[in-house]
Amino acid sequence: MSQSVRRAKGAAKPAVADAVVDPDQLRRATLASSVGSALEYYDFYIYGLASALIFSPLFFSPLGTTGGLIASFATYGVGFAARPFGGLVFGYIGDKFGRKTVLLATISMMGAASFAIGLLPTYSQAGMLGAVLLVVLRIIQGLGAGAEQAGATTLISEVAPPRRRGFFAALPFVGIQIGTLLGAGTFALIAMANKDVLEGWLWRVPFLASFVLIGVAIFIRLRLKETPVFQELEKHKNVTRNPIGHLWKTSKKNVLIGIGLRMGENGNSTIYSTLLVGFLASAGGVFEGNKFIGPTGLLIAAGFSAIMVVVFGALSDRVGRVKVYRYGALFQALFALPAFYLVTLGNVTLVWAVMSIGIALGVQSMLGPQCALLPELFGSSHRFTGVAMSRELSAVMAGGIAPFVGALLLGMTSNSWLVLGIYSLVLAVISFIATFFTPETAGRDLMTTENA
Numbered sequence: 001m002s003q004s005v006r007r008a009k010g011a012a013k014p015a016v017a018d019a020v021v022d023p024d025q026l027r028r029a030t031l032a033s034s035v036g037s038a039l040e041y042y043d044f045y046i047y048g049l050a051s052a053l054i055f056s057p058l059f060f061s062p063l064g065t066t067g068g069l070i071a072s073f074a075t076y077g078v079g080f081a082a083r084p085f086g087g088l089v090f091g092y093i094g095d096k097f098g099r100k101t102v103l104l105a106t107i108s109m110m111g112a113a114s115f116a117i118g119l120l121p122t123y124s125q126a127g128m129l130g131a132v133l134l135v136v137l138r139i140i141q142g143l144g145a146g147a148e149q150a151g152a153t154t155l156i157s158e159v160a161p162p163r164r165r166g167f168f169a170a171l172p173f174v175g176i177q178i179g180t181l182l183g184a185g186t187f188a189l190i191a192m193a194n195k196d197v198l199e200g201w202l203w204r205v206p207f208l209a210s211f212v213l214i215g216v217a218i219f220i221r222l223r224l225k226e227t228p229v230f231q232e233l234e235k236h237k238n239v240t241r242n243p244i245g246h247l248w249k250t251s252k253k254n255v256l257i258g259i260g261l262r263m264g265e266n267g268n269s270t271i272y273s274t275l276l277v278g279f280l281a282s283a284g285g286v287f288e289g290n291k292f293i294g295p296t297g298l299l300i301a302a303g304f305s306a307i308m309v310v311v312f313g314a315l316s317d318r319v320g321r322v323k324v325y326r327y328g329a330l331f332q333a334l335f336a337l338p339a340f341y342l343v344t345l346g347n348v349t350l351v352w353a354v355m356s357i358g359i360a361l362g363v364q365s366m367l368g369p370q371c372a373l374l375p376e377l378f379g380s381s382h383r384f385t386g387v388a389m390s391r392e393l394s395a396v397m398a399g400g401i402a403p404f405v406g407a408l409l410l411g412m413t414s415n416s417w418l419v420l421g422i423y424s425l426v427l428a429v430i431s432f433i434a435t436f437f438t439p440e441t442a443g444r445d446l447m448t449t450e451n452a
Contacts, residue, residue: 022159025225029159030171032220033152036107037175038182039213040148043114043141045183045273046206049295051076051403052278053191054203058122059131066411069278073403075135076274079142080400086146087388088244094151094384095243098226099158102384103151107221109144111214113137118207150388157375158227158383162443163317169371170313176367177306180273184298191292229380229446238449240381247382247389254377254451258390259397260434261373264329265366266391267398267427271420272358273298275406279420280343280351293348297355304360312368320442321369321376326435328365333428335362340421358424366431376441379449386451398427 055075056068063071086106094102117137121130152172160168186206193202233239240246247255277294280287287293316324339354378386402423409419439452 022225022228026159026161026168028220028224029155029227030168032103032217032224033156033172034175034178035213035217035220036103036148036152037172038179039107039111039210039217040145041176041179042183042213043110043145043179043210045180045298046114046187046210047079047117047138047141048076048270048274048403049183049187049277049298050203050206052274052294053187053281054199055134058199058203059134061123070404070407070411071131073274073278073407075131075138077400077404078135079138079145080396082139082142083146083392083395083400084389086143087150087392088146088385089143090147091150091385091388092243094147094154094388095382096239096241098230099151099155099384100221100224100226102147103155103224104218104221106144106146106148106151107214107217110141110148111210111217113141113144114207114210115214117141118204118210146392147384147388150384150391153371154375154384154387155224155227157372158229158380158446160372162445164314165376166317166321166369166372166442167310167314169375170310170368173309173313173367173371174306177302177309180302180305181299184295184302188292188295188299191295229383232447233380238381243382243385247378247385251378251382251386251451255386255389255393257434257438258374258377258386259394261325261366261370261431261438262391262394263398263434264332264428264431265363265370265398266395267402268332268358268424269363269367270399270402271406271424271427272301272355272363274403275420276340276343276355278403278407279410279415279417287346287348287351293351297352298359300352301356301359304356305364308360308364309368309371312365313371314368316369316372317442320440321373322435322438322440324369325366325373325438326432328362328369329428329432329435331365332358332362333425333432336425336428337418337421340417340424344417362428373438373441375446376444377439377452379451380447381449383446 051072055072060068060071090102090106120133123130153169156172157165157169190198190202280294312324335358339358342354343351374387374390375383406423413419441452444452
């Protein structure tokens with residue numbers, strides 16, 4: 001049995017000494033990944049919240065309230081459907097030509113598409129043209145996002161010190177919470193505006209503002225160096241000619257494990273951040289017409305999440321990735337039914353507490369260890385592609401369809417909180433089961449071309 005395989009079985013001593021880590025590269029990689037994560041999740045939240053609160057009357061008014069909401073959530077899902085294709089294409093490029101190239105391309109695509117959404121004509125201005133263009137731009141956004149997080153996790157994992165990889169790999173995901181704070185905070189503010197002003201021009205501002213984040217992210221990423229792992233692959237001529245084919249031959253099991261792990265994390269993140277917001281503000285909902293409570297709850301949850309994702313990442317360095325992930329999924333499953341019952345009681349503070357617990361504890365207890373775990377599952381020659389496929393196929397099956405399926409289920413059950421609770425529970429149980437098939441990867445040598 002090889003040394004690298006033995007290490008993959010437990011949280012053994014790292015194969016690469018911490019002393020070889022380039023502190024400048026680590027700092028730049030952390031910053032570059034964090035800004036990219038912030039932009040992706042800023043886009044994610046402003047689009048998700050706009051789908052729940054604004055896009056229906058703006059682009060789908062002929063379909064009525066319920067039909068417009070379903071159509072709006074369907075466009076949200078289209079972006080997720082595009083993500084695996086983006087992950088496949090850019091994962092191939094990342095494994096064949098380097099991580100840095102991909103990170104520059106994805107941030108440009110995502111940012112440009114978000115900016116353009118802010119310029120779209122509404123149904124009253126151009127009929128269905130605006131809706132068609134919205135779908136096209138959402139696809140472009142999805143293609144870029146399909147490799148953004150895979151690139152961020154691969155990049156930071158390959159430059160971080162092995163003994164503290166869980167901690168450092170989680171740091172860029174603080175950018176997720178910053179993006180959430182920016183997106184949810186923006187919507188919490190504009191939701192206070194007069195309805196005519198909000199639907200007239202104010203909704204465009206969050207999308208147009210993404211231009212600032214694009215410029216900052218591109219500037220930082222231009223200063224990045226390629227990761228030591230990819231440099232080593234090039235030096236020894238081990239760069240694979242066909243990363244996708246190699247992944248298919250050697251890594252189907254690990255991709256399936258990655259998908260299973262992500263179902264509870266990504267699915268519940270979307271349920272709490274998008275579907276629950278729409279449920280609360282919808283016609284017949286507990287806070288009907290109130291477009292302030294949901295975004296404010298997300299704002300509070302994001303503040304706690306920025307701390308907890310790093311705490312759980314660091315904890316996985318000490319006790320192992322799998323153990324932290326397993327108990328996080330179990331907590332999310334046990335919390336599901338009480339959580340969605342409590343939000344129906346009409347207490348705003350209770351709603352915010354539920355959102356904070358579900359996202360900051362439930363979701364982050366899985367995301368924290370996942371940041372390092374997914375890159376550690378795959379060998380160096382096909383790591384980018386493996387992480388991208390694990391993340392993005394699960395993003396379609398969990399997060400992408402969650403608002404659409406949830407809206408259908410709510411419509412069929414007269415807005416019953418129970419269907420949301422069961423949906424959340426099932427996704428968490430899938431991840432809980434997946435942990436029993438997951439090898440412990442903490443401290444693994446990422447130079448090896450073998451899978452965990």
